[in-house]
Amino acid sequence: MTLLHSAHGGNTREAAGVLGIAPENLLDFSANINPAGMPATLRHALQNSWQLAERYPDVEYASLYQALAQHHQVPSSWLLAGNGETEAIFALVAALAPRKTLLITPGFAEYRRALALVGSDIVEFRLREEDGWALTDALLDALTADLDCLFLCTPNNPTGLLPDEALLEAISRRCQALGITLVVDEAFMDFITDQAGMIPTLAGNPHLWVLRSLTKFYAIPGLRLGYLLSSDEENVARMRRRQMPWSINAFAALAGEIILQDRDYQQASLHWLAQERPWLLAALQAVPGLTVWEGRANYLFFRCDAPGVELQRALLQQHILIRSCANYPGLDERYYRVAVRNRIENERLIAALGKVLNDISRGR
Numbered sequence: 001m002t003l004l005h006s007a008h009g010g011n012t013r014e015a016a017g018v019l020g021i022a023p024e025n026l027l028d029f030s031a032n033i034n035p036a037g038m039p040a041t042l043r044h045a046l047q048n049s050w051q052l053a054e055r056y057p058d059v060e061y062a063s064l065y066q067a068l069a070q071h072h073q074v075p076s077s078w079l080l081a082g083n084g085e086t087e088a089i090f091a092l093v094a095a096l097a098p099r100k101t102l103l104i105t106p107g108f109a110e111y112r113r114a115l116a117l118v119g120s121d122i123v124e125f126r127l128r129e130e131d132g133w134a135l136t137d138a139l140l141d142a143l144t145a146d147l148d149c150l151f152l153c154t155p156n157n158p159t160g161l162l163p164d165e166a167l168l169e170a171i172s173r174r175c176q177a178l179g180i181t182l183v184v185d186e187a188f189m190d191f192i193t194d195q196a197g198m199i200p201t202l203a204g205n206p207h208l209w210v211l212r213s214l215t216k217f218y219a220i221p222g223l224r225l226g227y228l229l230s231s232d233e234e235n236v237a238r239m240r241r242r243q244m245p246w247s248i249n250a251f252a253a254l255a256g257e258i259i260l261q262d263r264d265y266q267q268a269s270l271h272w273l274a275q276e277r278p279w280l281l282a283a284l285q286a287v288p289g290l291t292v293w294e295g296r297a298n299y300l301f302f303r304c305d306a307p308g309v310e311l312q313r314a315l316l317q318q319h320i321l322i323r324s325c326a327n328y329p330g331l332d333e334r335y336y337r338v339a340v341r342n343r344i345e346n347e348r349l350i351a352a353l354g355k356v357l358n359d360i361s362r363g364r
Contacts, residue, residue: 003313008109009323009337010221015316026316027345029338030323032157032188032299034219035345036272039265042220042258052250059245064253068227071260072199077233080240081256083247085187085213085226090114092209092228095239096181098148104135106158106328108185111151123147126330127159133293133301135163143174150175153185155192158325158337160295162195172198176207183209187226188297190217193270195296199229206232216298217269218259223252273298277340283350284338289357299339301325306357311336314356320349 003018010031012023061081069076082088093114100121103111115122125142127133135156143150152171155162163171168184175182189197189212198210209230215221225248230236259265281300284292292302304311310333312324325335338349 003310003316003324009339012321015321018316019319021319025319027320027341027348029341029345029349030321031221032216032297032337032339033221034217034269034298035339035341036219036265036269038219038255039259039262041262041265042218042255045254045258046251049251049254052254055250057246057248057250057253061248061253064248064256067257067260072229074199074202074229075233078202078229078231078236079227080229080236080243081225081227081248082243083226083249083252084215084224085185085211085228086110087224087247088211088226088228089185090117091239091243092183092211093118093120095235095242096149098181100147101149101151102142102147103151104139104153104156105330106156106325107151107153108157109327111185120149124329127156132161133159134161135167137167137170139167140170140174143171143178143180145178147178147180149181149183151183151185153187154197155188155295155297157185157187157297158299158323158328158331158335159293159301160188160297160299160337161293162192162296165195168198169201172201172205172208176205179207181207181209183211185211187211187213188216188299190266191270191273191298192296193274202229202231204231206230206235214256214259218255218265220252220255220259223249223255225252225256272342273340276343276346279343280338280340280346280350283346284353287350287353287357290353299337301335301337303334304336304357305334309356311353311356315349315352318352318355320352322349 012026016023065076068079097118098120102123105124105126184198186197211228213226289306290302323337325331326333
């Protein structure tokens with residue numbers, strides 16, 4: 001049973017309320033946000049752009065679309081930006097209205113919620129712990145002609161695992177052959193330096209849609225900015241026409257224009273992750289009672305094998321919030337996810353985990 005009602009990480013208000021403390025007194029490992037905070041270039045721009053609040057944003061967001069198109073080297077007509085990637089998910093599902101959709105479980109909750117709104121029949125393909133939670137070619141056999149849509153999250157949330165490139169290509173080919181729309185969620189792909197993702201394969205593959213988020217890597221979840229890409233220009237244009245005017249606020253649009261050009265921030269963030277993710281992985285693996293899977297994203301997924309322990313509740317008593325994965329289909333209260341943060345904060349998490357599990361083993 002989960003301690004918190006929220007279906008997502010980052011709900012520090014609810015978690016702090018359990019303890020009767022202020023949210024800022026919690027160390028949040030439940031939300032997968034770059035601990036560097038927003039880029040200094042953006043902070044400076046926001047501080048000098050308050051006048052943007054006094055007029056409407058450009059209803060066509062021409063500068064934002066130009067920045068996104070240049071960043072990915074695609075036509076701007078392939079892009080639809082929105083108030084966070086979640087808006088893009090709901091807009092895409094509303095436009096596609098698939099009759100029958102295959103979902104990978106465990107996976108991000110908002111696919112299911114969006115599909116339920118259009119009455120899509122949902123079929124599950126369950127990842128297996130005996131496969132190390134990895135996506136396997138068994139998925140190819142599950143792709144049948146009666147399906148309209150497949151959602152993939154790469155890297156997967158919550159496991160952090162990235163499918164093999166050859167398998168992804170095979171999945172895309174089979175979806176194309178069967179007329180299945182393939183939606184690939186790459187919300188955390190910016191954290192992975194040696195992978196380009198599926199965007200370079202969009203040309204000539206109008207069945208493929210890619211979702212991206214700017215809130216995680218650039219630490220702007222409160223601004224809300226995400227987008228989708230497809231070479232199906234007609235469908236993208238139709239979705240733009242149906243989109244609510246001014247769905248992106250002026251400050252979020254400004255953020256998208258600035259942060260994609262901040263090479264120093266990007267390199268510093270990748271250097272941080274290259275140092276801290278291996279350190280945190282090794283430290284978690286050394287904690288007795290935990291089984292940890294080596295993902296590729298800025299978070300790590302693990303199972304707590306200590307019987308009867310409510311790890312989220314126990315760590316909350318030490319003012320540390322982690323993500324319980326008990327509300328993911330296919331998982332239970334033994335599974336958790338933690339973000340990679342800076343060294344001092346990561347050390348604090350490891351110390352707290354050690355104390356909790358040691359106390360339990362001693363019967364305290």
